[in-house]
Amino acid sequence: MELQKSPLAPASFPEMPVIDGVQLATRACGIKYQGRTDVLLMAFDEGSTIGGVLTRSLTRSAPVECCQEHLKYGQIRALVVNSGNANAFTGRLGSESVARTVDATATELGCAKENIYIASTGVIGEPLPDERLTSALGDLKVDLSSQNWKAAAEAIMTTDTFAKGASVVTQIDGKKVTINGIAKGSGMIAPDMATMLSFIATDAALPSAVVQSLISRGADLSFNAITVDSDTSTSDTVLLCATGKAGNEIYHDINAPELSDFVDALNILLKDLAHQVVRDGEGATKFVSISVSGAESDAAARKIGLAIANSPLVKTAVAGEDANWGRVVMAVGKSGEHADRDKLSIAMGGVTIAKDGQRVEDFDEAPVAAHMKGQDIDIAVDVGVGSGIATVWTCDLTHGYIEINADYRS
Amino acid sequence: MELQKSPLAPASFPEMPVIDGVQLATRACGIKYQGRTDVLLMAFDEGSTIGGVLTRSLTRSAPVECCQEHLKYGQIRALVVNSGNANAFTGRLGSESVARTVDATATELGCAKENIYIASTGVIGEPLPDERLTSALGDLKVDLSSQNWKAAAEAIMTTDTFAKGASVVTQIDGKKVTINGIAKGSGMIAPDMATMLSFIATDAALPSAVVQSLISRGADLSFNAITVDSDTSTSDTVLLCATGKAGNEIYHDINAPELSDFVDALNILLKDLAHQVVRDGEGATKFVSISVSGAESDAAARKIGLAIANSPLVKTAVAGEDANWGRVVMAVGKSGEHADRDKLSIAMGGVTIAKDGQRVEDFDEAPVAAHMKGQDIDIAVDVGVGSGIATVWTCDLTHGYIEINADYRS
Secondary structure, three states: OOOOOOOOOOOOOOOOOOOOOEEEEEEOOOOOOOOOOOEEEEEEOOOOEEEEEEOOOOOOOHHHHHHHHHOOOOEOOEEEEEEEEOOOOOHHHHHHHHHHHHHHHHHHHOOOHHHEEEEEEEEOOOOOOHHHHHOOHHHHHHHOEOOOHHHHHHHOOOOOOOOEEEEEEEEEOOEEEEEEEEEEOOOOOOOOOOOOEEEEEEOOOOOHHHHHHHHHHHHHOOHHHEEOOOOOOOOOEEEEEEOOOOOOOOOOOOOOHHHHHHHHHHHHHHHHHHHHHHHOOOOOOOEEEEEEEEEOOHHHHHHHHHHHHOOHHHHHHHHOOOOOHHHHHHHHHHOOOOOOOOOOEEEEOOEEEEEOOEEOOOOOOHHHHHHHOOOEEEEEEEOOOOOEEEEEEEEOOOHHHHHHHHHOOO | OOOOOOOOOOOOOOOOOOOOOEEEEEEOOOOOOOOOOOEEEEEEOOOOEEEEEEOOOOOOOHHHHHHHHHOOOOEOOEEEEEEEEOOOOOHHHHHHHHHHHHHHHHHHHOOOHHHEEEEEEEEOOOOOOHHHHHOOHHHHHHHOEOOOHHHHHHHOOOOOOOOEEEEEEEEEOOEEEEEEEEEEOOOOOOOOOOOOEEEEEEOOOOOHHHHHHHHHHHHHOOHHHEOOOOOOOOOOEEEEEEOOOOOOOOOOOOOOHHHHHHHHHHHHHHHHHHHHHHHOOOOOOOEEEEEEEEEOOHHHHHHHHHHHHHOHHHHHHHHOOOOOHHHHHHHHHHOOOOOOOOOOEEEEOOEEEEEOOEEOOOOOOHHHHHHHOOOEEEEEEEOOOOOEEEEEEEEOOOHHHHHHHHHOOO
16 A cells, blocks of 8 residues: 655655764664665764653553663663564563663663663564664664764654654754754554654753653643544654753753743744644644633643544544534533533634534634635634633544555555 | 445344333424424323433533433423434523423423423534424324334434334333333434434333432443444433333332342343444444453443544454454553553454463464454453453444545535
8 A cells, every 4th residue: 555645744854954962874674664764773972861751551562661761860872763563562572672672782882771762663563573673783883974864754654654854943041052853653554553753852951850841841732732543552752862062051940041942942843743743644634723722721621622633523524624513512522621511612713603602693604614625724612611721733534544544454 | 415224233123012101202393304203202101210321521412401400300201302403502592492392391291390301412503493393292292102112213313324222021020021212323414413312111110219220320331331433422311211000019229139130131121222323333334342351440441441442543443354453452551541561362253362462372363354354343352450341332433434424514
């Protein structure tokens, strides 16, 4: 099955500048795919710090367990990623495979094991042929270069229809700081393939506790606010690494005013990458932004937003270009969060459709119908009980999703 | 859009005997549909008791609020149901419409308002033209008959592709007792239409507190253990009514051994009706039973089961006749309930595919592949941490679902 590039893809992969202290290399190791790269080695200079956000799945993979363990130390020297095999639900074999990969990488780069991170994405339940990967480490080390960002984004793809990258320049204390990020998303052909991975690197100098706080908070507003089909991978991994080469002052409080430009730039980049994942959602033809206000808390607003975003009835209505506000009401009701039915209001494309619990009188459907025909759909809901707000993003549910996930047989 | 009868429909509507103390009448009132019945009046003799289970949606409809209020009294004389308009998200107009219908019915039948129950299903957000219904009450009263069960099941359909009924005969204390039930499900064409309604009547003599306990417990094992697309209607209503005409002894404890045959028969009937709702799920081509064992509690097992049943990836895999156990693992992981990844086992069609956290060695896919080609699919999961069990039911996710919900425009 050949997948067409998503109609929602950005025009091109962005320019990715060098991040001082980061080098990348990719290689075709034949782990599952033929004729394409499937392993990425990222090497970081000594002193680089790391924070991460991992899947909340209770059946998480051996590589995720390794990351969780090593994040306690907050330091990174290398990240090894393979696509084609998730090394998930592989039992003892999976953990042993990760241990061998960590050992081999630590030996090759001459660093401590706890500074090595592993991520794997692809088929579930098949043992990972890790010797194909570890035997390539010497060559990967030779190939390391600070220029290979696009190749890195391509090597971690499974059935993504486009490579995902983003880059921003900002400052801390007047020192120029750069942030690069790559991601892979929810394009999924072969049964079992699904995982969100994202790796972000900056030359900023940041203590590991700050890096961890930055990525935890940032992921909540980006990767944890998107959904394609409500399903959760066993392997989702988002890592933020900081090499310190920019030479800025070190701050230990993420709320320090000197960090605010950096925090804003990082959050814009994380949101950009998360949106690219949605834009490559299986079968997606529309990118949907759902803003919820008037909830009891921001967390309640997000839960309501995700209930709307995960509703098959809302998603199929968007696919059908139908401004079906009744299905939005239904989804608010099923979220379990407090809402005042008689104060609820719903707008699409900026046009209020329902207010104070009933359809607005003399509602003119024409501008809403025109909005629904576009690629970017905006749904705004006020639930009328408080001041909590949130925005979440999803895509529509189309025949393309069924084709990719049901019609294709492994 | 003309819907084909579900391939999973039973061969025929069952024989429905008379329930002493219950009379039914239907009529075409033109509430939305043309050329078909859309109003049902069920009348109950004095002394009939009632219990019910209502949607947990926080944006529930005005008729649901009426039922909730009247259930406090535990007595029923009449139930008025209309299809074509859910009278949901209609604000003050909706409550006024319900009040007028209750008043008119109480006057027509000469009974107290709190003994009248209302249920509505159909489009959301449009005021219900209740005068079309109330003006027909006189004719409906004249038409009341104990024979009209099939007509009743047809009058409450929206886009169901077949009428749903079930009947069982059992005994209490040696006295013959009959239970009849009708239901409508999740067939949905016109946007906004979705609701599960079920009305069950018996001639058993049961105090209202017992009726309420019976239906609460029974619904947990039937209507609350099915899912088509995880979406929750604003109008779901299940009512159990008991006329007392069988003349059995009255028991006040639902665990009384004299009631055990009745409880078993009722639960079989509820499960039958719930299964019929799933078998008429939008686009359904397979009926899927998911049994979970080894969970921390029965509630945890049900949550895991529903996570599997609601997973679009599992449902599309079933549609594709693909024994994709990796997606089942994923769904267990996202349920949030405790599971031991390294003790997890999964079977399909009675054949163990994965055990102790990895695929069984020398797994023979042939019998499983044959099972997946059938109409009835069995998935069994043991999560290896306790003794909690549950079974839930769903259908597959097909192009038919997308066609019904996206391609059709209102």
